[in-house]
Structures are given as structure tokens and as C-alpha cells.
Amino acid sequence: MSIVSVKLTNLARRFVSPKGNRYTAVQNISLDVGKGSFVSIVGPSGCGKSTILNMTAGLMEPSEGTIHVFGERLKGINRRASYMFQQDALLPWKTVVGNIELGLHLRGKDAKESRELALQWVDRVGLKGFADSYPYQLSGGMRKRAAMAQAWIVKPDIVLMDEPFGALDVHTRLRMEGEILRLWAESGETVMFVTHDLEEAIALSDEVVVLSAGPGSTIVGQYGVDLPRPRNLIDIKTEPRFGEFYRAIWSDLRKEVLKSYERSDEA
């Protein structure tokens, strides 16, 4: 039995609407994420993907259930995880290199070494020449790359990524996905990756987890994706086995997406 880095047991999370109604976003979420594996979570918009990541990050308390990180019950912030947020989260008053080195700085690492390492990461994510730029001077894709370096530089055991490439064009996206896979393969870190793009999920992951439509969203399918690695992201989508995975998972996901459409029409 391999090491489990994140173990979610019967997680549920409820929200109280401004009118005082209780809304169950997710429930009965149980999931083991093996050390070093790349797991994607897919599901219709608003089903609770970010909620699950927020709880795993320790930023949000579960209403029910427990989270274990490398066997230890999670209390407060998850110190072994980095989090690449769905929204823009760079600090606008810090330069690119200042943002990238922030994690090291906050951990009290030597300033000079941190700066050197951060500059290496600037190059690594293709931001050469932009080290001293401020976030507002970067394009959306460049900001995402800086955020990526910011999350990976601290060598976390777990990386949480919430639709990191949602707003990017196809080409930039393909490049960034490649970079993520390379980083992941080099580091042996555990990745929990949220996306609503099934192709992206299959292309990148060892395992794809499908969530049902909310409210009360839960896991309705788990698929191991044993396509060989290293993967060629440009060609992988035309491979026959990729198609098989896609059809199998899509038949599950499709139902949930349709349900979520119906519910939003009713509302």
C-alpha cells in the first residue's frame, strides 16, 4: 500500500445564504490521494470543486468529516500544501520576483539565496526580463505563470491547483500544461487539480474524479487513467485509448452537467 498524502473522509460543507437558508454544497466526499499522484477533479460549474480544495488547504472548515494530510488530522492551514487559486492572487505591490520569492521570505529563508532561486524560477516559467515588472504589467497568462512559480518554489508536498488555465488561449494553455507535467515529474509532488475541461483532466492525470451537480454534490465516479508517461500533450488527444477514457468519463459527467443546467433553469 502506497502512502496516502491527502485523505478526505465523509467531508461535507454547508453555507448559510444571506436569507438564512442552509445550502449544502458538497457532502459524503471520501477520497484518497496517493503520494506523488496527479488527481483531477471535474464537475459542473458551482458543484463545489473550489470548496473541496479550500477545505484541503485548511482555509475553510468542513461542516462534517475529516481531512488527513500524510496521516495527520488537518487543523488550520495545511502547511504541506501550496495553492494556486482560481482567481488572481499575486500581490499587486510586489514585483514578479518579489511575488515568487514570497513563500521563501515568509519562511525566513536567507534573502540573497531566495532571490537567486526566485530568479531561476522566473526563467523557468518563461518570464525572463519581467522579474522587476509589477503584475499589472503582465498578461493574464504571464500572471498565471508567476503564480505557478510562487506555488512551486516552496517545494510543497502537495500542490492544489484550481482551474489554473481556465482563462487562457489554447496555445498558452498547452504550454503551461506541459510545464506543469514537467514540474510535477521532476518533483514527485502530489497534485490535486481542478478543472471543468475533461480533456485537460485526462491528458494530465493519473486519476479523474467526477463530482455530481450541486446541491449536495458528491463523487459519482473515479477513473484511473493509465496512459503511458511522459505524455505528449499535443498528440495524446488523438490516441484511441484517450478517446475510450473520454467517452467513459463523459457519459458520467454529461448527466451531471445536464442536471446542473436543468437546476439553473428552474432557479
Next chain:
Amino acid sequence: MSEATKRSVPMLVWQVLLGAGLLSLWQVGVTYRWMDKFFFSRPSDVAERVWKMFATGSVWAHLATTMTEAALSFGIGVFAGVVFGFLLARNRWLAALLDPYIRIANALPRVVLAPIFLLWFGLGIWSKVALGVTVVFFIVFFNTYQGVREVDPVQLDNARMLGASERQLIRHVLIPSALTWIFSSLHISIGFAIIAVVVGEYLGASRGIGYTIAQAEGVFDTTGVFAGMTILAAVVLLVGAGVDRLERWLLRWKPNRDTSARQVG
């Protein structure tokens, strides 16, 4: 940037022209007796008086007093405002508890406090400083409070995930984020600090620009009153320009902002 300078050069010319035009009108109006010199004085007389005040050096002691009082009320007011702003923004319970009292205190017209402060702190600088602080504090406090409350929660979460302690959050996220708000309050409060201490001096002092204005008024010396006002205006503009530069440097991470619309003081 070049676009902005292109436009601001002619604007400066227009601004100077407007000022010169108004002053000339005033000058001519008094010279040709459309306006009574006794009530309105004359720009040339005022300029001459200002020059004389500096030439004889009589103004320095007054200016120094006023500036010391303004600087003290500004410093104390900003410090207290920022600290309280942070405290209440980070502590909902305390904020809710103090809310009605802060509103009441802020609603009081500050001028009525001047005589009380005179009684409490005497004729010296501290009664003026106290008056200035009551003005500066609230402006800075409300802006800091607002600024801290408006911090992007995702940026806070991000810093937390990267390992920030509560103190590091304040240093790396809350202060920089609130700085925009704090600066807009500094622009206003510098002007108000000077106004408040001058009002204080005007109502009872033995030194300061406000005192010289009160003295001039006492003998119906309009030229002296305008001279005092001119000096005050110049000081407010100078200090405001300093704050502008500091702000531009500290907020250099912001996309080009239009600062020309903001008034100084």
C-alpha cells in the same frame, strides 16, 4: 506618460493665466477704486507684506510654531488613526462595540472643542495639537478601517498558504493594500491639520500664523490677514507636493493613476 505630459504643459499655462488674470482684476479693481482697499487690500500690497515678513525674519518664529503644531497633530493623528483603524478592522466585536461612540465623536464640530482644549492644555502649542489630532485622527481612522476591510480575501489566503504569520500578513498584505486609502486620507488631513491648528491659534495663542492673522484682524489690517493666508496656502501646497511624491513612489505598483484630479490639502 508622454501623453500626460503633453497635455499637462498647456494646462499649467492655463492655470497660471487664470490665477494671474484674477489677481490682475483684483489689483486693477482696487487701484481704480471699484473695490474698497480697506476691505480688500491689494495683491501688490499683500506680496510686499509677505516679502517684508520674510525679509525682517519676523514670520519665521510664527511659521515654525504653526508647522510644529501641524506636524505634531499630523503625526499623532496619523499614528493613532492607522493603529485604531487596523485594530477595529481586524476585530469585528470591538468595531461593533465602539461604532456608535465613534460616530458621535466624529459628528461633533471640532471648533467647539477649541475653547475646552485651551482650558485643558493652556495657551501653548498643545491645545492646538489636540485640536489638530481630533481632526486628523478621524480622517485617517476611517480610511484605514475601510482600506483594511477592502483587502482582497484571496490575496490574504494566498499569503497565508505561503506561510505568513499574522504579523507578516499585516506587513505584506494589509498595510500595502490599505496604503491607497491611507494616502488619500493623508492628502486631506495635511490640509486639515494646518487649518485646525491655525483656528486654534486664532482663538487663543501668543504665537503662530493664526495668531498673526488674529492680530492683523484686530487692527483691521486686511493686508496682514491676506499675507497670513498666502503663506498658509503656500505651505499647504508645498507639503502636499511632498506627499504626492512619496505616494507616487510608494504606490508605484499601481497602473497609471490620474492624480491630477485629486486636490491637495
